[in-house]
Amino acid sequence: MIATRDAYGEALAELGGENDKIVALDADLSGSTKTGVFAKKFPNRFFNMGIAEANMVGTAAGLASVGKIPFLSTFAIFAAGRGWEQIRQSLAYPKANVKVVATHGGVTVGEDGGSHQSVEDIAIMRAIPNMTVIVPADGEETKGAIRAVAAYKGPVYVRLGRNKVANVFPAGHKFEIGKGNVVVEGKDLTFITTGLMTAQAVIAAEKLKEEGISARVLHLGTIKPLDKELVLKAAQETGAIVTAEEHSVVGGLGGAVAEFLGEECPTLMKRVGIYDRFGLSGKSDELLKYFGLNAETLIEQAREIVSRKK
Amino acid sequence: MKEKIADLEEKARRLRVAIVKTLHKSQSGHTGGSLSAIDMVCALYFHKMRHNPQDPSWEGRDRFVLSKGHAAPALYVTLAECGYFPSEDLMMLRRLGSHLQGHPDSKGTPGVDVCTGSLGQGLSMANGMALGFKLDGKDNRVYAVLGDGELQEGQIWEAAMAAGHYKSDNLCALIDSNGLQIDGDVSKVMNVASIGDKFKAFGWNVIEIDGHDMGQIISALDQAEAHKGAPTAIVAKTVKGKGVHLFENKASYHGVTPNDEELPEALRCLGCCD
Ligand SMILES: Cc1ncc(C[n+]2csc(CCOP(=O)(O)OP(=O)(O)O)c2C)c(N)n1
Ligand SMILES: [Mg+2]
Numbered sequence: 001m002i003a004t005r006d007a008y009g010e011a012l013a014e015l016g017g018e019n020d021k022i023v024a025l026d027a028d029l030s031g032s033t034k035t036g037v038f039a040k041k042f043p044n045r046f047f048n049m050g051i052a053e054a055n056m057v058g059t060a061a062g063l064a065s066v067g068k069i070p071f072l073s074t075f076a077i078f079a080a081g082r083g084w085e086q087i088r089q090s091l092a093y094p095k096a097n098v099k100v101v102a103t104h105g106g107v108t109v110g111e112d113g114g115s116h117q118s119v120e121d122i123a124i125m126r127a128i129p130n131m132t133v134i135v136p137a138d139g140e141e142t143k144g145a146i147r148a149v150a151a152y153k154g155p156v157y158v159r160l161g162r163n164k165v166a167n168v169f170p171a172g173h174k175f176e177i178g179k180g181n182v183v184v185e186g187k188d189l190t191f192i193t194t195g196l197m198t199a200q201a202v203i204a205a206e207k208l209k210e211e212g213i214s215a216r217v218l219h220l221g222t223i224k225p226l227d228k229e230l231v232l233k234a235a236q237e238t239g240a241i242v243t244a245e246e247h248s249v250v251g252g253l254g255g256a257v258a259e260f261l262g263e264e265c266p267t268l269m270k271r272v273g274i275y276d277r278f279g280l281s282g283k284s285d286e287l288l289k290y291f292g293l294n295a296e297t298l299i300e301q302a303r304e305i306v307s308r309k310k
Numbered sequence: 311m312k313e314k315i316a317d318l319e320e321k322a323r324r325l326r327v328a329i330v331k332t333l334h335k336s337q338s339g340h341t342g343g344s345l346s347a348i349d350m351v352c353a354l355y356f357h358k359m360r361h362n363p364q365d366p367s368w369e370g371r372d373r374f375v376l377s378k379g380h381a382a383p384a385l386y387v388t389l390a391e392c393g394y395f396p397s398e399d400l401m402m403l404r405r406l407g408s409h410l411q412g413h414p415d416s417k418g419t420p421g422v423d424v425c426t427g428s429l430g431q432g433l434s435m436a437n438g439m440a441l442g443f444k445l446d447g448k449d450n451r452v453y454a455v456l457g458d459g460e461l462q463e464g465q466i467w468e469a470a471m472a473a474g475h476y477k478s479d480n481l482c483a484l485i486d487s488n489g490l491q492i493d494g495d496v497s498k499v500m501n502v503a504s505i506g507d508k509f510k511a512f513g514w515n516v517i518e519i520d521g522h523d524m525g526q527i528i529s530a531l532d533q534a535e536a537h538k539g540a541p542t543a544i545v546a547k548t549v550k551g552k553g554v555h556l557f558e559n560k561a562s563y564h565g566v567t568p569n570d571e572e573l574p575e576a577l578r579c580l581g582c583c584d
Contacts, residue, residue, distance in 0.1 A: 026493075028459060028462075028491050028492050028493045028499060028500075029492060029493070030493055031492065031493065032492075048493055048499050048500065049500065050459070050462035050491075050499050050500025050502075051429050051430070051459050051460060051462040051463055051491065051500075052462045052463055052464060052500065054464060055464060077428065078428065081428070082428070082430075110338070111336070111338035111339070111404040111412050112412040112413065112427070113404070113411040113412035113413055113415070113427070114411065114415070115379065115411075115412070115413045115415075115425060115426070115427030115428055116412065116413070116427060116428075280406070280411065281404045281405065281406065281408065281410075281411045281412045282404075282405065282406030282407075283406070286406045287406070290406060
C-alpha cells in the first residue's frame, strides 16, 4: 500500500537514470509531489520554478522543443487550474512532448479544503484536443504509467493522489495507454472506475456476490482516449453501468462514458462522484464518506440499477 | 503612543498563543507563516482598520485580503479576538463541518471578505476593491498581506502594474518577507530580491520595516494612509515561526503543527503559564 505520488517519485528517478533527456520541473512543492527524489539524484536536470505554475508550463514546452522530455509537477489544482491555458496553447496545440504529473487530486487533499481540492481537473484536461488523461488506481499502475508516458510522444496529464491506496494490480503491472482492465468479471452490471475508486469497486463486487449480484469491474487507467471497446462490451454484456471517480460527475470519467454510450449504445447508467459542488476541509477518509465515494455507495447504486433492469 | 504599542504587543503575544493552541488542536495547518504575519495582522485589526465585529458587512469597513491564505490561523485568531465569532470555534479549525476552512472562505466565516489559498490572486482582488471604492467616491481602504514566495506568481506583478497604473492610493500591500517558502530559502528556490525596488518600478510608494516591531508597523501603516497618488507596499522583514524558537527560521515548520512534546515549550516561549 503506497501513495501514487510516492510511486511516481520512485519511477521518475529510475527513468532519469535510463534516459538523460528526462528533466523535471516543480513549483515549490517538490517534497509533496515527490519530484524531490529525482532532484536529489539529478540536481542538474531539475528546475524548481518557484511558485509560478504558468511559467513552469511554458518553460517545459521550451525544454521539449529542444529535445528534452519534461515532467512537471505540482498539486492538481495548480497544474490543471492555474496552468490550463498554457497547457492548452503551449503543450497541447503544438503536441509538445511534456508530461504534466499532478499530485493531490480530488478531495483526499483533506484539511486544506475546497480551495485545494481539484474536483474538475479531469474534465478540463479531457476537453483539450491532443491531450491524454491518465488516472492510476495504485502504486504499481502508476509506475507502469510513468514508464509508458515517458515513451509516448506528446502531451499527457497524469492525476495522482496524496494518500496511501490499496493495491489493485500486481507488482510489475504493464500499463498500456488507452487500454482498460477488467479487474473483476461479472454479468449483471459493470462498475467503470478510475483512481482510488477501483479498489472500492472490487470490495463492492465481492459483497454483491453474496447477494447474488454479479458485478464486473472495469478499471480505466486512461480516461482519454477512452477504451471504447471495453466500455461497449460492458454495456452490451451487462446492460447496466455505474461509473465512479473522485471527481465531479460533470465531464470526468462518468461524463466520458455517458457521452460515448449515449451515442453508441444507450444503457442504464449511474454516476458516482461529486455532484457539482466544491470540496471542503476534513480528514480524507471523512470526506470520502461525506461524498459517498466508497464501496457502500457503489453497492446501493448497483442494487438500484439491477432492479431497474428488470 | 508608547502605551498603545505595548498594548498591541501584548495583544500579538496572546494571538500567538492562540495560533499555537489552535494548530496543536487541529494537527493540520501552517505554523511558520501564521507566526510571521501575526504582528501585522494584529496592528491592522486593533490599530488601523475601520471595522465592526458586530456588523461584519458594514459598508464603511476597510477590507482585508489574506493573499497568503495558508496563514488563515493568524486571521482566524484575530477575528475571534475581535469578537466576530466565539473563540471556541478555533478548536474546530479544518474539521469537517467547521466554518473555519483550511484556507479563508468568505461564504462561511464572519469577517472574511475573500476566498484565498491559491497563491498570487489576492493582490488583484484587493486592487479591484480599491478601484471600486474610488469609483463610488468612498474612502474605504484595502490591505493585502502577501508572502515573499508568493511574489513569484506572475499575477502579483500584473496586479502591481495595474495598481500603480491606476494610482490606487487606497491600497496597501504588506509583504511578509520571512525569506522562506516550502522548498527552502526564497533566494535559492527562485530569487525575488529586491522586492522594494520592484514595487517602486511599478510606481508604488515603498516602506521597508522590521515586521515584528510594532512601532514601525503602525508608523508605516499611518504613512501609507497619508501617501497620496500611489499605492503603498510595506516590505516587512520577518522571521518565519517568530516567537517560538523551535519553529523560527525553519522551512520544515511551514506546514507542520506543534505536537504534544513541543506545545509546553512553545507556550513557555510565549510567556504563557496555563
Ligand atoms: C498557486 C499556488 N501554488 C502553490 C501553493 C502551495 N503553497 C502553499 S504555501 C506555499 C509557500 C508560500 O511561501 P510564502 O509565500 O513565502 O509564504 P510564507 O513563507 O509566509 O508561509 C506554497 C507553494 C499554493 N497555495 N498556491
Ligand atoms: Mg515566505
